[in-house]
Amino acid sequence: MGKIIVVMGFVIIMQFAIKKDYKELLVFLIKFLILDWIFVSVFSRIPFVRTIVFLFGEPMLSVLIYAIIELICMGIFYYAMQKYNTIISLVVYLVINLIIGKFYTTISGSIVLDLLFNFIIGIIIIIIYQKSLRMEDIEYFAIIGMVINAILALAWKIGGGMIILYIWIYGTLFSPYIIGGILSAIIIRLIRKKVTEKNKGLIYAVIIIFCVSVGHSTILYLSAKPDKVYTEMKKINDSERLIGLSKEEVVTLLGNPKGNRIDDDLYIYDAGEITNYLLFGGRDFYDFFIRFDENDKVKSTEIEINLPPGG
Numbered sequence: 001m002g003k004i005i006v007v008m009g010f011v012i013i014m015q016f017a018i019k020k021d022y023k024e025l026l027v028f029l030i031k032f033l034i035l036d037w038i039f040v041s042v043f044s045r046i047p048f049v050r051t052i053v054f055l056f057g058e059p060m061l062s063v064l065i066y067a068i069i070e071l072i073c074m075g076i077f078y079y080a081m082q083k084y085n086t087i088i089s090l091v092v093y094l095v096i097n098l099i100i101g102k103f104y105t106t107i108s109g110s111i112v113l114d115l116l117f118n119f120i121i122g123i124i125i126i127i128i129y130q131k132s133l134r135m136e137d138i139e140y141f142a143i144i145g146m147v148i149n150a151i152l153a154l155a156w157k158i159g160g161g162m163i164i165l166y167i168w169i170y171g172t173l174f175s176p177y178i179i180g181g182i183l184s185a186i187i188i189r190l191i192r193k194k195v196t197e198k199n200k201g202l203i204y205a206v207i208i209i210f211c212v213s214v215g216h217s218t219i220l221y222l223s224a225k226p227d228k229v230y231t232e233m234k235k236i237n238d239s240e241r242l243i244g245l246s247k248e249e250v251v252t253l254l255g256n257p258k259g260n261r262i263d264d265d266l267y268i269y270d271a272g273e274i275t276n277y278l279l280f281g282g283r284d285f286y287d288f289f290i291r292f293d294e295n296d297k298v299k300s301t302e303i304e305i306n307l308p309p310g311g
Contacts, residue, residue, distance in 0.1 A: 022138045026071050033064040069100055070149070074142035077125070081141075086126055087186060093122040117152060124148050176219045180212030187211065229272030233288045233303060242290060242298045250290060250298060257290075265292045271303045 040057040043049045073096045080089040097118040098111065125145045129135040135144065187207050195203055226234070236242060242250060250267060251257075257267035271286035287306045293299040 022071070022075060022142060025139075026068065026075070029064055029068050029071070033061070033068060036060050036064060070146050071142055073097065073100065074145045075138065077122075077145065078138045078141045081126070081129060087189070090119070090122045090126065093125075094118050121145070121148055121152060176215035177212060179215035179218055180208065183211035183214060184208045224274055226274045227272045229270060230274060230286055230303075231272070233269070233271040233286075237288065237301050237303050240301070242301055245298050247292065247296050258287075265296075266290070267292075 036057055040053050040061060043057070044053045073093075076096055077089065077093045080092040084092070094115060098115065125141075125148060128144060128148075129141065132140075134140045184204075184207055188204055191203075242253075245253075247267070254269055257264075257269055267290040269288040269290070271288035273283050273285050275283045285306045286303050289302050289304060290298055291300045
């Protein structure tokens with residue numbers, strides 16, 4: 001967080017100090033980065049001088065790299081706004097920031113939260129861009145965008161992320177409708193000029209219902225995703241096809257049980273796992289229990305949840 005705020009301040013100071021346009025400022029920072037990298041590489045092992053390197057040179061490298069990345073990001077966003085519509089421009093902005101978050105640094109440490117952050121930042125920048133003539137200048141566009149980024153990053157640090165956490169929790173609960181609403185808005189925006197006034201209400205209603213259904217299907221798919229082992233074991237359990245088989249026949253079909261307990265009246269097999277990709281995620285592990293009667297024939301089977309390793 002501190003890095004983001006320092007970078008924004010640094011870029012703004014550099015902009016007003018050297019009074020260069022966007023491209024000149026970017027070239028200036030790249031040259032500064034190269035010189036700083038050379039300085040750190042050459043003097044980092046020299047006594048006395050390396051103190052300056054550790055106090056100034058190395059921290060400045062990080063600041064310069066992030067400043068250049070952010071300026072390039074805002075420049076691409078600006079040109080997307082100039083050339084494409086709002087939706088495409090916002091998607092471009094989100095993709096760029098996801099790449100930055102993956103390979104360099106993130107606002108919150110979470111890809112999902114970062115996506116939400118950047119979505120909010122992108123919307124705010126777009127609104128200001130549409131309302132302010134100054135934002136037509138790429139210099140102001142880049143600086144204002146970076147300032148908004150810094151303000152939200154600072155708000156996250158001060159608030160401890162609680163507001164976003166609540167948004168995330170309730171957003172997950174109502175996510176089918178959120179997904180449906182976003183899809184509906186995109187589709188309606190794309191076709192609104194081609195729809196006649198007479199059929200508009202019916203067509204829009206069908207689109208919304210369809211998109212909300214897609215949202216529900218997506219959430220169900222992501223909220224509980226079993227792996228292949230669990231799916232296969234569940235089929236075996238539900239079909240009851242093991243009932244009446246001998247221990248030898250069970251071993252032939254499934255292999256040796258956990259711990260190779262061939263002589264026990266209970267065989268336990270790994271039944272795979274179910275992964276939840278929503279909210280905080282999580283993974284539940286399962287075991288497949290096979291119980292035998294006094295004649296060593298299978299009398300019952302069931303799948304039960306088990307604690308993950310080390311849980």
